Amino acid sequence: MQTLFGNRPRLRETFILETLLSSCFLKMAPSTTTPVDPSKPQLPPLRNPDILVGENDLTALSYLHEPAVLHNLKVRFVESRIIYTYCGIILVAVNPYKQLHIYGDAIIHAYSGQNMGDMDPHIFAVAEEAYKQMARNHKNQSIIVSGESGAGKTVSARYAMRYFAVVSKSGSKTRVEDKVLASNPVTEAIGNAKTTRNDNSSRFGKYTEISFDKRYRIIGANMRTYLLEKSRVVFQADNERNYHIFYQLCSCAHLPEFKNLRLLSADKFQYTCMGGEITIEGVDDEKDMEETRRTFSLLGLNEDFQLDVFKVLAAVLHLGNVEIRNSGDKSSLPPSDPHLQVFCELLDVSLEELVRWLCHRRIVLVAETVVKPVPKKRAVNARDALAKQIYAHLFDCIINRINRALQVPGKQHAFIGVLDIYGFETFDINSFEQFCINYANEKLQQQFNLHVFKLEQEEYMKEDIPWTLIDFYDNQPVIDLIEAKIGILDLLDEECLFPQGTDQSWLQKLFNYLEANPLFEKPRLSNEAFVIQHFADKFPFLANFFQEEERNTANSKGIKVRPARPGVKPANKQLRTSVGDKFCSSLSLLMETLNATTPHYVRCIKPNDEKLPFEYDSRRVVQQLRACGVLETIRISAQSYPSRWTYIEFYSRYSILMSHQEADRSDKKQTCKNVLQRLIQDPNQYKFGRTKIFFRAGQVAYLEKLRLDRLRGACVTIQKHVRGWSQRRKYLRMRQAAIILQEYIRGKRTIRKTVSAATLKQGWASVVIQRHWRGYRMRQIYLVVRVASITIQAFTRGWMARKRYKKMMEEQKALILQKVQQLRKKIEEQNKENRGLMERLTSLANSHAQNMDRVQGLEAQMEKLTNQKASLEAKEKKGKEDTTLIIAQLQKETHALNLEKQNLEKKFEASTKEAKESFDEIKRNLLEEKEYEARLRKRWSTLKEEIKRLKEERVSLLRKIEEGGQVNSDLQEQVVQLTKHVKVIPELRRDLSNLQNQRSNMDRRMKEHSEQARAKMNDITRQLLGGVVEEEVLLGLAPDNSEKIYEVEDLLEAFDRLQKATKILENHQREQKENYETQVEGFKLKVDHLQNENSGLQKLFQEKSNINEKIRQEVSRLSNDNLVIPELKLQVSELLRQKQELEVHVEEQKTELEEKNEEITSVLQRKIKEESSKRRHFEEKSEELEELKRELQGQVEELKEENDHLKRHQQMESEAKSKLRQETSRLTAENMDFEEQLDQKDRLIKRLQNQIKSLETSQKVKQTSTPATSKDYLGMLEYKRDDEHRLIQNIILAYILFMCIRHADYLNDEAKLQSLMNATIGAVKKVIMSHHKDFELLSFWLSNTCQLLNCLKQYSGEEEFMKQNTPRQKKNCLQNFDLSEHRQILSDLAIHIYHQFITIMEKSLNPAIVPGMLEHESLQGISSMKPTGFRKRSNSIYEDTEAYTISSIIQELSVFHSTMNQHGMEQGLIKQAVKQLFFLVGATTLNNMMLRKDMCSCRKGMQIRCNISYLEEWLKEKELQSSNAMDTLRPLSQAAWLLQVNKSTDDDAKEITEKCTELNPVQIVKILNSYTPIDDFEKRVTSSFVRKVQSLLQDRDGSTQLMLDSDYRFQVTFPYSPSSQALELLQASNNNKDMTSSVKM
Secondary structure, three states: OHHHHHHHHHHHHHHHHHHHHHHHHHHOOHHHOOOEEEEEEEOOOOOHHHHHHOOHHHHOOOOOHHHHHHHHHHHHHHOOOOEEEEOEEEEEOOOOOOOOOOOOOHHHHHHHHOOOOOOOOOHHHHHHHHHHHHHHOOOOOEEEEOOOOOOOOHHHHHHHHHHHHHHHOOOOOHHHHHHHHHHHHHHHHHEEEEOOOOOOEEEOOEEEEEEOOOOOOOOEEEEEEEEOOHHHHHHOOOOHHHHHHHHHHHHHOHHHHHHHHHOOOOHHHHHHHHHOOOOOOOOHHHHHHHHHHHHHHHHOOHHHHHHHHHHHHHHHHHOOOOEEEEEEEEEEEEOHHHHHHHHHHHOOOHHHHHHHHHHEEHHHOOEEEEEEEHHHHHHOOOOOHHHHHHHHHHHHHHHHHHHHHHOOOOOOEEEEEEEEEEEEEOOOOOOHHHHHHHHHHHHHHHHHHHHHHHHHHHHHHHHOOOOOOOOOOOHHHHHHHHHHOOOOHHHHHHHHHOOOOHHHHHHHHHHHHOOOOOEEEEEOOOOOEEEEEEEOOOOEOOOOOOHHHHHOOOOOOOOOOOOOOOOOOOOOOOHOOOOOHHHHHHHHHHHHHHHHOOOEEEEEOOOOOOOOOOOHHHHHHHHHHHHOHHHHHHHHHHOOOOOOEEEEHHHHHHHOOOOOOOOOOOHHHHHHHHHHHHHOOOOOEEOOOOOOOEEEEHHHHHHHHHHHHHHHHHHHHHHHHHHHHHHHHHHHHHHHHHHHHHHHHHHHHHHHOOOHHHHHHOOOOOOOHHHHHHHHHHHHHHHHHHHHHHHHHHHHHHHHHHHHHHHHHHHHHHHHHHHHHHHHHHHHHHHHHHHHHHHHHHHHHHHHHHHHHHEEEEEHHHHHHHHHHHHHHHHHHHHHHHHHHHHHHHHHHHHHHHHOOOOOOOHHHHHHHHHHHHHHHHHHHHHHHHHHHHHHHHHHHHHHHHHHHHHHHHHHHHHHHHHHHHHHHHHHHHHHHHHHHOHHHHHHHHHOOOOOOOOOOHHHHHHHHHHHHHHHHHHHHHHHHHHOHHHHHHHHHOOOOHHHHHHHOOHHHHHHHHHHHHHHHHHHHHHHHHHHHHHHHHHHHEEEEEEEHHHHHHHHHHHHHHHHHHHHHHHHHHHOOOOHHHHHHHHHHHHHHHHHHHHHHHHHHHHHHHHHHHHHHHHHHHHHHHHHHHHHHHHHHHHHHHHHHHHHHHHHHHHHHHHHHHHHHHHOHHHHHHHHHHHHHHHOOOOHHHHHHHHHHHHHHHHHEEEEEEHHHOOOOOOOOOOOOOOOOOOOOOOOOOHHHHHHOOOOHHHHHHHHHHHHHHHHOHHHHHHHHHHHHHHEEEEEHOOOOOHHHHHHHHHHHHHHHHHHHHHHOOOOOOOOOHHHHHHOOOOOOOOOHHHHHHHHHHHHHHHHHHHHHHHHHHHHHHHHHHOOOOOOOOOOOOOHHHHOOOOOOOOOOOOHHHHHHHHHHHHHHHHHHOOOHHHHHHHHHHHHHHHHHHHHHHHHHHOOOOOHHHHHHHHHHHHHHHHHHHHHHHOHHOOOOOOHHHHHHHHHHHHOOOOOOHHHHHHHHHHOOOHHHHHHHHHHHHOOOOOOOOOOOOHHHHHHHHHHHOHHHHHOOOOOOOOOEEEEEEOOOOOOOOOOOEEEOOOOOOOOOOOOO
């Protein structure tokens, strides 16, 4: 005992706990233990190190035994609240009896694509492993879910199917995955029931095959069921219920569609109230019925089929209430039984036949058939057998219909099967169904053992380790006992063939034939049962009803009595149709399917029988662990090498045990071998594989002890040295203080001994001598330094004066140059303003042309009106003729009627009253018509007034047009005056020419330029006035002396000639103005003509009213004469109708005239407003020109003064003569500048030529409908409509596109603008769709689209976007169209591009997040790997995966940032993108940490915080701190802090609740429960501390989700950033020959 614990001091303290655990297991498994011998005391099982407690995989434990397994499960389940644990290839799932937040879609996506073992154990991890192996190995898979009733098998299978439905979406529109999931509620309703162990216990086995196509998407499913518990239909134990569907049906009995079923409440049916429980706490049967019917419909099962199902179910319930009476040895049924009648009615069967069938049995003999009555007990059994048979057939029918609904056309490529079947079950009374269940589990356990053995063998062979035979439990003898010849099932089938066979006779045969079998026992106290030693335990079975269950027959068919030979089976195989045979055949088919697939095992464990959340009963758990094979897996692993480490993991963990000579990083494998051979002397305790090291049980614990001892020794050494250093430092300080005190005391003593009067005098005398001598020396030094300083100062001041003088000269010259340059800029600006004025002149000419077009349109309208008036007059004449004819007819008829007047006198008195009433009505109608005509007259008068007002406005408009022409003439005069001021430049040149003494080189250059200038002037004058004046005038404007050298003074003559040319142009424009005035007078005449036409229409209307008045008078006269004649009333009504039609026609004419008048008035008002705005603009321009003129005059005066100052300065300074050569070179450069100015004037002349051409084309406005446009450099791109697609393909810059938009707006061409915008947006969409994975292209188009959007905003003309615009940019705003709708479309398009852009970046960054943020050790040596279990050896893990680090993440972010900057993306948009990426990093890291218990440690928190600091430094380096990206990492930062902080006291709990504000309570509790120490120095978080934190977090509001939504997108906003780039300063050329462009931005 002492030697065993001598090497393991930490294990001695747990001796008592291990003793208790071992004794507990000894009590639970008495059959597997031996009595304790006092002379040979047995030691308790050894305890695993703390680092291994709570591991994800039980096979990672160093000591593998039952107490260690139970303790590990308890720590995970009770303390860490983790329900899933791996045990080799098994997933152990403990039922928490509580809803957990670990099954959302976010969890599914987190496990999708992950390797098994990388994440915490989960049912989703098993499903992902099956799906991945199916796709990689192209082999079918199976997930076998087993366990006791109430362990959670159904829920686990449901979540596995849900995982497949979410991960592998079907490609069809039928949504097969939804149907697969919808089959679960239906099967649970008809196959699940409440038992004493589980409220939703599955009473049948189910194997669901989910089919996949070649792309591994769900295309269908198929379901196979096994061994439905039919006995539950007719019998339920206490506190149990029948199947859920019966109670759901009874809860909906009040619904109208169920009235004909005549249902009652569940407590009134025999089959539903037998167990005494008709409700389940927390379950609403009515709502479940709605869900069942909804899933029926979702599966495509129509209402008729559902109604048939409900009829059968109701019939079964009514059948259970049928009362069978006892009549001695006979039984009878009253035909008046209401339940019997309802049963026959619902199933449409004969009542007499049913009564006879239930109360009699038929025996078929060789020669005859005998019908014999049966007693009541047998009749009741027949009734119950019928109910069970009906329900079984209904169950099979529903399953078949579900399978048909889940079948989708398409070929199955692979499938994944999910088997949900109960494990070994034992009850107080175990019947035939429990026998079949245990038989199926024996077969599954055999398959499981063989699979585990096969995997172990493959692992050893893969690692080249010698394979040794391992003894494992083989349950083949038990299977042979059940299914072999002369076995239990064989003897049962044989007994069932005998008509008089009984359970007792069959049991006696079992005792006779199987008594020698050690696995079969006979109970001591019972003669009606037998015992079988199963894999899990001994199970007693009651032999009663075995034959009835096996036969499963009803009395509808007779029993043929045949000669029987005992012990011989019948030769006809078709007779073997018993339940056992069917079950054996289906079980063999299931085993064949499972053997052909790769199995994955899920063992569900029930932690307690009271269904309490997170309560752990060790006895119940260990029973289930034995029964489901988990402990057998542990035993098999313990016999070989259970602990397996890769060389890298071993090196990382135990490098502390290596010496400097052994620590060779170049060959880690050899280093591990050398160290292990030194540490463990016995080579049989470990084996070296190709990639792993295999350890015997306990060796990892021994290595952990050595590591801990080394760490403790290192700690002691560090403490020793630190304490020694501290004490030495303290000693040295005390020693130094003692020495100082000693020196002071000794000095005092020496002074007292040596001081006297003589020594004091000598000392004073020496001080006086020293003072005088030092003073003399200092005075000598001072004089020398003073002389040297004065000399240096003199030279320095001279040098500084000369330097200052030189600088002044340079500054003066620079000032002169600046003044000249400023003057040149002012002239250029003035030229620009002149061009603007000329543009306005052309626009005025265009507006006049448009006015003339509109006047022509008005003339055409007037012609239409005259035609309409003529037609109206013709209609009126025709109406008059019709009325005269009618009046003549009326007069003839009145003459004839007067003759008959005497015969009608009697009728006259009777009809007078009616005539008076009708007359009153006519009178009222006439009065109303008079009032209406009065209103029309008033309206006509108002129209007259409006026409007068329009005339006045027309006159004022003409007056304003004349004033605008006068303003234009004034502006032209000002232009002439401004051109005269240009003479200042040659005057300045003459002043400067007096300073030039050497001009020989310049003369030669000027000769060349003179000839070029003369040719240019001749060409310009001819081009300018060629179409206006004659050739003789042009010759007069040309220079006379062609041989004369073109001096600088001749520029004045050139400008004079240009002024003469401009005067000629002014005369030409004056003539055009006179023409315009004549056109305006013509417009006046046309307006007068319109007024005359209006007056004619007014007269016509007056004539119509007079005619109507005459008609009205004639009608009144006739009505007075012939009141008694009814025919007269009809004629009068006819006249009134014609009158109304005429009035309606007149009103329509009036409305048309009013609309035309309104259009004319609106057009005139709009023109007046435009002319007034143009006039104000001209006035402002004239003021600006006057100010510029005054500024130019002041600058000229300043230049003159400066020139005088230069002359005086040259006279005073004789040294300036030597610099004349430099001045001449400078003057030559200025001459070159002046030549450039001449070139600018040439361009100005060209523009004037263009304006003249535009004025000429404006005269042809009447023939052309489109206004003439001047091609000027206005920051626009002109293109042809046909070249639009080529423009979109070739020009991709936002500025170029906007220039095209400006040109379309300038032309006021809406169709062209709409076409351009639609083509641009369509082209961008097409590019994005075709290159949706190209990151750089998306970045470019996102930036380009935002720039175009900013341009549309900046030049939209809206005040909020024009605040930062320059005056020139304000002038370039869009004038004619509002593009707000297109801005919205572009904004939506930019949002789409942004989200696609973010998606591409996330896909590129996502693989590096978890390895870089969590797995990589940015702080080397801080963390170390822990031992891993079997799941880390999964086939889904590859070793050649790329290793990512935090540098990989930062490098990826830098690439994204540089790309966005290269494409000119706005900084605000870059910050939003970076914030989104940081959120992805934080959310993905936190989600992964929540699902990985091995990442929840203090050292991992340090690593995470270090990585966060690297990201923060990157933000600072890129100047992105203002993006708030670090705020998105707060949850991760707080989680890392939570891992590092102390977690023991109440103050710690308060601090956690105060500081972890970004984490919700679920996440905080999850981190605390998952906290895992890496070394023994760290402490686990106690459950009491977790409860304290939970109590403090109760009042906190927030989300209850465990995972962050990594797919969340922040709302993107596109910041408005106006461009400072002026459009007129950029130039672009067009390379296409067919596309004419003039671009100047």
